[in-house]
Amino acid sequence: MAKKQFKAESKRLLDMMIHSIYSQREIFLRELISNASDALDKLYYKALTEHIDGIDREDLGIRLAVDKQARTVTVSDNGIGMTREELEQNLGTIAGSGTRAFRGEMTGQPDETMEMIGQFGVGFYSAFMVADHIEVTSRALGSEQAYCWVSDGVDGFTVSPAEKEDRGTDIVLHIRPVQGEDNCDEFLEDYRLAGIVRKYSDYIRYPIRMNMPTSRPKADKPDEYETVTEEQTLNSMVPLWRKNKNEVKPEEYNEFYKNKFFDFTDPLRVIHSHTEGAATYHALLFIPARKPFNYYSREYEKGLQLYASGVLIMDKCADLLPDYFSFVRGLVDSQDLSLNISREMLQHDEQLKRIAAHIEKKIHTELTAMLQNDREKYEAFYKEFGLQLKYGVYGEYGLHKDRLKDLLLFTSSYEDKPVTLAEYVSRMKDGQKAIYYACGETVEKIRRLPQTEWLLDRGYELLMLTEDVDEFTVKALHDWDGKEFVSASSEKFETPETDEEKEQAKKQEEDNKPLTDFLTGALGGKVKAVRLSRRLKSHPVCLSTEGEVTLEMEKVLNSLPADHKVHAERVLEINTGHALFEKLRALYAADDKETLTAYADLLYQQALLMEGMPIDDPVEFSNRICGLMVR
Ligand code: ADP
Numbered sequence: 001m002a003k004k005q006f007k008a009e010s011k012r013l014l015d016m017m018i019h020s021i022y023s024q025r026e027i028f029l030r031e032l033i034s035n036a037s038d039a040l041d042k043l044y045y046k047a048l049t050e051h052i053d054g055i056d057r058e059d060l061g062i063r064l065a066v067d068k069q070a071r072t073v074t075v076s077d078n079g080i081g082m083t084r085e086e087l088e089q090n091l092g093t094i095a096g097s098g099t100r101a102f103r104g105e106m107t108g109q110p111d112e113t114m115e116m117i118g119q120f121g122v123g124f125y126s127a128f129m130v131a132d133h134i135e136v137t138s139r140a141l142g143s144e145q146a147y148c149w150v151s152d153g154v155d156g157f158t159v160s161p162a163e164k165e166d167r168g169t170d171i172v173l174h175i176r177p178v179q180g181e182d183n184c185d186e187f188l189e190d191y192r193l194a195g196i197v198r199k200y201s202d203y204i205r206y207p208i209r210m211n212m213p214t215s216r217p218k219a220d221k222p223d224e225y226e227t228v229t230e231e232q233t234l235n236s237m238v239p240l241w242r243k244n245k246n247e248v249k250p251e252e253y254n255e256f257y258k259n260k261f262f263d264f265t266d267p268l269r270v271i272h273s274h275t276e277g278a279a280t281y282h283a284l285l286f287i288p289a290r291k292p293f294n295y296y297s298r299e300y301e302k303g304l305q306l307y308a309s310g311v312l313i314m315d316k317c318a319d320l321l322p323d324y325f326s327f328v329r330g331l332v333d334s335q336d337l338s339l340n341i342s343r344e345m346l347q348h349d350e351q352l353k354r355i356a357a358h359i360e361k362k363i364h365t366e367l368t369a370m371l372q373n374d375r376e377k378y379e380a381f382y383k384e385f386g387l388q389l390k391y392g393v394y395g396e397y398g399l400h401k402d403r404l405k406d407l408l409l410f411t412s413s414y415e416d417k418p419v420t421l422a423e424y425v426s427r428m429k430d431g432q433k434a435i436y437y438a439c440g441e442t443v444e445k446i447r448r449l450p451q452t453e454w455l456l457d458r459g460y461e462l463l464m465l466t467e468d469v470d471e472f473t474v475k476a477l478h479d480w481d482g483k484e485f486v487s488a489s490s491e492k493f494e495t496p497e498t499d500e501e502k503e504q505a506k507k508q509e510e511d512n513k514p515l516t517d518f519l520t521g522a523l524g525g526k527v528k529a530v531r532l533s534r535r536l537k538s539h540p541v542c543l544s545t546e547g548e549v550t551l552e553m554e555k556v557l558n559s560l561p562a563d564h565k566v567h568a569e570r571v572l573e574i575n576t577g578h579a580l581f582e583k584l585r586a587l588y589a590a591d592d593k594e595t596l597t598a599y600a601d602l603l604y605q606q607a608l609l610m611e612g613m614p615i616d617d618p619v620e621f622s623n624r625i626c627g628l629m630v631r
Pocket of ligand 1: 125
């Protein structure tokens with residue numbers, strides 16, 4: 001019979017499996033048992049939803065058998081089984097969900113890669129770590145004919161008709177012979193296999209049985225013991241999430257998480273809860289330590305696994321998580337849900353809504369606690385997922401902003417660490433009415449903006465917003481506890497002054513009105529107005545904006561694909577304390593309109609440059625500067 005070839009990626013993986021030295025080979029058993037358990041889940045779910053008679057949950061299980069002479073380990077299940085096509089398809093390609101995630105991450109060195117395999121497994125293929133020949137005999141539900149898939153590894157595989165009495169799958173592993181240091185014989189020991197089952201698969205909800213030697217008193221001589229072989233159930237079958245919180249070790253949660261959700265880093269936080277009352281459910285939730293590689297993309301699918309009385313009914317139930325907490329992984333198991341519920345019905349299910357509301361609250365409480373009690377961890381979390389919380393503030397028209405505002409962190413001029421808004425407000429100076437912020441590409445650039453100089457000089461704390469979404473977030477928030485957010489570049493920004501100073505300023509403004517009017521006209525509509533400024537210190541000019549759209553928002557919005565470009569209303573502010581202001585006044589007094597017009601334009605373009613905005617005509621700008629240089 002012609003051998004079929006594995007798909008290219010599978011081949012590479014198999015090759016690695018066979019030719020590496022493994023520290024964690026034992027995980028092969030976890031992988032095979034987990035596949036068997038899935039096959040039993042699928043069968044049971046189908047039987048329930050399609051009303052197939054003759055399938056009793058009591059009869060479902062997994063069996064292990066060892067034959068030391070023949071050097072084989074067999075893993076059997078009476079689950080849904082595989083058809084010929086499924087054998088070829090499923091075991092000939094890396095197609096499984098877990099293996100897909102693995103493929104996405106598989107960029108590292110062989111050692112790293114192997115460690116990853118150890119930590120979160122690669123499904124069926126891991127069996128080649130301990131076996132050099134594998135036979136999979138399977139009979140699918142509803143089929144009379146069984147098929148056998150056979151492979152020695154990279155060469156490929158064959159599938160042929162076979163005999164099998166019952167529905168399900170038998171996987172026979174021919175354990176590799178000892179070759180020097182390479183020794184797999186431990187996996188032919190029953191106690192070793194039993195240990196692996198207890199370590200990784202204790203919570204599997206079907207019995208995993210194996211013949212084990214046990215000693216018991218002899219029937220005729222009760223004082224003497226004999227060793228007999230007896231079938232034992234190796235696992236406790238209590239799913240981790242149904243166990244009592246204080247019975248579960250942190251490592252168990254971590255292992256469970258990594259194994260189930262295909263991550264290779266321990267979660268940052270585990271939320272394990274059992275709720276009774278209006279909604280009765282168990283929830284086991286995890287806050288990952290790292291964002292998945294596709295997290296901030298359309299491909300990422302949020303959702304929790306949903307179990308109805310221990311039976312998996314949906315792999316990613318999106319309705320259980322709000323978008324702003326979409327990073328949470330985990331599962332919910334409730335006895336209140338019907339097994340037959342369809343996706344459409346679930347969306348309107350009151351019980352599910354109640355559970356979702358509880359879960360949202362739990363996550364919120366947990367994050368708040370982390371922020372208060374374990375700041376370092378929270379900052380690590382925020383680095384990965386803070387962006388999602390900010391989206392959450394302005395998404396859905398700001399509906400959730402009050403829920404989220406206390407979870408936000410911003411970079412601040414106060415210290416080199418992100419701060420909360422509560423911290424900012426608690427440190428506000430006497431008489432300070434607003435929360436000041438400025439936007440820019442980097443903290444460094446923000447510190448050097450003309451508009452921030454005055455504030456920073458006088459020791460006002462400034463939030464430094466460097467991410468595109470930041471300003472949209474603070475705009476959506478509008479205020480924190482009545483303290484409005486004010487951009488250092490906006491018209492709303494007022495320097496706190498005495499009445500006398502204000503009076504003086506007003507007079508100065510009136511006196512210079514002809515000059516500023518002339519400059520506004522000279523800029524021909526590029527700015528809404530030219531004004532005298534008191535927020536500047538060493539720089540001659542800066543740009544500020546009027547209205548809702550700021551320069552930063554203009555930059556961000558116009559970088560998105562849209563037909564309509566937005567425009568921020570610009571105001572050119574002139575520093576009255578700068579020598580240049582005197583120069584402008586002198587030119588105006590001398591009625592040198594031509595030079596004044598050229599200067600107005602240069603100052604405007606300079607202000608744009610300082611904001612990190614493109615200037616209208618760089619060539620013209622350069623010519624004008626050269627003109628001045630040779631004068
Ligand atoms: P994964 O479990 O990540 O999907 P595997 O390589 O372990 O990847 O398995 C591939 C597929 O083969 C599974 O998704 C499943 O459809 C099928 N399979 C594996 N083992 C069994 C089994 N014991 N019974 C039925 N189907 C199985």
